[in-house]
Amino acid sequence: xxxxxxxxxxxxxxxxxxxxxxxxxxxxxxxxxxxxxxxxxxxxxxxxxxxxxxxxxxxxxxxxxxxxxxxxxxxxxxxxxxxxxxxxxxxxxxxxxxxxxxxxxxxxxxxxxxxxxxxxxxxxxxxxxxxxxxxxxxxxxxxxxxxxxxxxxxxxxx
Numbered sequence: 001x002x003x004x005x006x007x008x009x010x011x012x013x014x015x016x017x018x019x020x021x022x023x024x025x026x027x028x029x030x031x032x033x034x035x036x037x038x039x040x041x042x043x044x045x046x047x048x049x050x051x052x053x054x055x056x057x058x059x060x061x062x063x064x065x066x067x068x069x070x071x072x073x074x075x076x077x078x079x080x081x082x083x084x085x086x087x088x089x090x091x092x093x094x095x096x097x098x099x100x101x102x103x104x105x106x107x108x109x110x111x112x113x114x115x116x117x118x119x120x121x122x123x124x125x126x127x128x129x130x131x132x133x134x135x136x137x138x139x140x141x142x143x144x145x146x147x148x149x150x151x152x153x154x155x156x157x158x
Contacts, residue, residue: 014026104125
């Protein structure tokens with residue numbers, strides 16, 4: 001079945017990359033990725049992710065995530081965040097992001113604005129961000145979430 005974080009990340013990835021118009025279609029796409037679960041579980045996950053349906057010329061209505069697609073200037077913020085990102089390390093289940101001086105507050109704010117399930121919150125200094133992940137969320141889940149929020153980080157996170 002996969003854990004909840006894996007399901008949520010997979011749903012976000014699918015909805016971000018494809019035009020999906022129904023839960024049946026989404027369940028089928030999830031099954032292709034090896035995640036088999038019920039329509040009721042999918043419905044709860046969609047509600048948790050605050051997924052909306054919007055009008056689409058091709059498919060009638062499609063699912064849309066509420067975060068980055070609707071935030072004005074988000075692309076500029078992503079680019080700025082990626083430029084300031086230096087590294088991420090984990091200790092005792094907590095993540096520490098190092099940034100260039102002055103970038104940490106803006107990057108932490110961008111993370112907090114998207115309100116990802118995997119990250120409870122951030123604490124930012126001038127060049128350091130403390131990430132506090134949800135319980136039972138792996139380091140890789142946190143990294144995947146950061147890449148979803150700031151796609152340009154994919155090439156910067158080793």
